[in-house]
Amino acid sequence: MSRALALLALAGGLFSGAPVGAQVASGQVTSGSAFLSPDLARRQADPTRNPGWFWVEQGEELFSRKPAGGAACLSCHADPASTLRGAATRYPQVDRGGALLNLEGRIEQCRVERQTQPAFGHESQELLALTAYLASLSRGLPMNVAVDGPARPFYDAGKAFFERRQGQLNLSCRQCHDGLVGQKLRGDTISHGAGTGYPAYRLEWNGVGSLHRRLRACSLGVRATQFDHGGPEYLALELYLAGRAKGLPVETPAIRR
Ligand code: HEC
Ligand code: HEC
Structure with a gap:
């Protein structure tokens, strides 16, 4: 059938x-x-057998990488394991401009407006990795x-x-x-x-x-x-x-x- x-x-x-x-x-x-x-x-x-952690690690690495002509995420978001812990539980949320942003959208907003780099794009490895990394910082916390x-x-x-x-x-x-x-x-x-x-x-x-x-x-x-x-x-x-x-x-x- x-x-x-x-x-x-x-x-x-x-x-x-x-x-x-x-x-x-x-x-x-x-x-x-x-x-x-x-x-x-x-x-x-088991993080050693869950391939998703590979994306998380890539995201952590990207977070601290300084792009040419822009600041690293980490330079504005020091100690993300505590300062961004819980952030993912609050997305999607409406931003100050009235738009509904999910975590990906929020990352892209910082990427373009604050890091002054071209957007990563939906389903790009970079955006998936950064989103997985930031979401992983909220593991165990209630939505x-x-x-x-x-x-x-x-x-x-x-x-x-x-x-x-x-x-x-x-x-x-x-x-x-x-x-x-x-x-x-x-x-x-x-x-x-x-x-x-x-x-x-x-x-x-x-x-x-x-x-x-x-x-x-x-x-x-x-x-x-x-x-x-x-x-x-x-x-x-x-x-x-x-x-x-x-x-x-x-x-x-x-x-x-
Ligand atoms: C014919 C039945 C069916 C319909 C209709 C359907 N889905 Fe699903 N959906 C599934 C199946 C089967 C899965 C995989 C098993 C699971 O996690 O539920 C799934 C998975 C999901 C998941 C992932 C859950 C997880 O934990 O991985 C989400 C989210 C979801 N569906 C949302 C939706 C939404 C929103 C709609 C309406 C646009 C929808 N689905 C319509 C059958 C359906
Ligand atoms: C130049 C400084 C700067 C850079 C670089 C920067 N951000 Fe931000 N980011 C901010 C500021 C300031 C806010 C909060 C103010 C606001 O709402 O715009 C913020 C907010 C966020 C939030 C929302 C946090 C929450 O609690 O809702 C996320 C997620 C985020 N940034 C991720 C990133 C990522 C990922 C990068 C790198 C791609 C990045 N940021 C680069 C300054 C920066």
């Missing part, structure tokens, strides 16, 4: 006429790590994004996206990531879609990728529009996911299948 047909069978079997899965209150959301096989869970927990005030409209847009049926398979994010949590889909166990381990090392990618890359894979899975990395749709969605995951610890770099 093709992948699309398998999905359709799943959707047809479970959703025909059925109501959308019950809303999950924040605090009940669990990490995707809960569904790793015992072997992958051990690999994830704590603001979802009120200026963040509210973005959060609401993300929530609406999460609930909208989409694609040829006509499935919403919520139908899978609330309604089918714990069920198998092509060898994966569907989680709450918390996103607290990203950038993550994914076996299918044979490397580290961003949360937006994972979101594009989910959009493709239901044959829906794939939005741009860093685009407003996935940024709003990321804020909603982070709000749902409030209290869950940051786990970057996670391992995923």
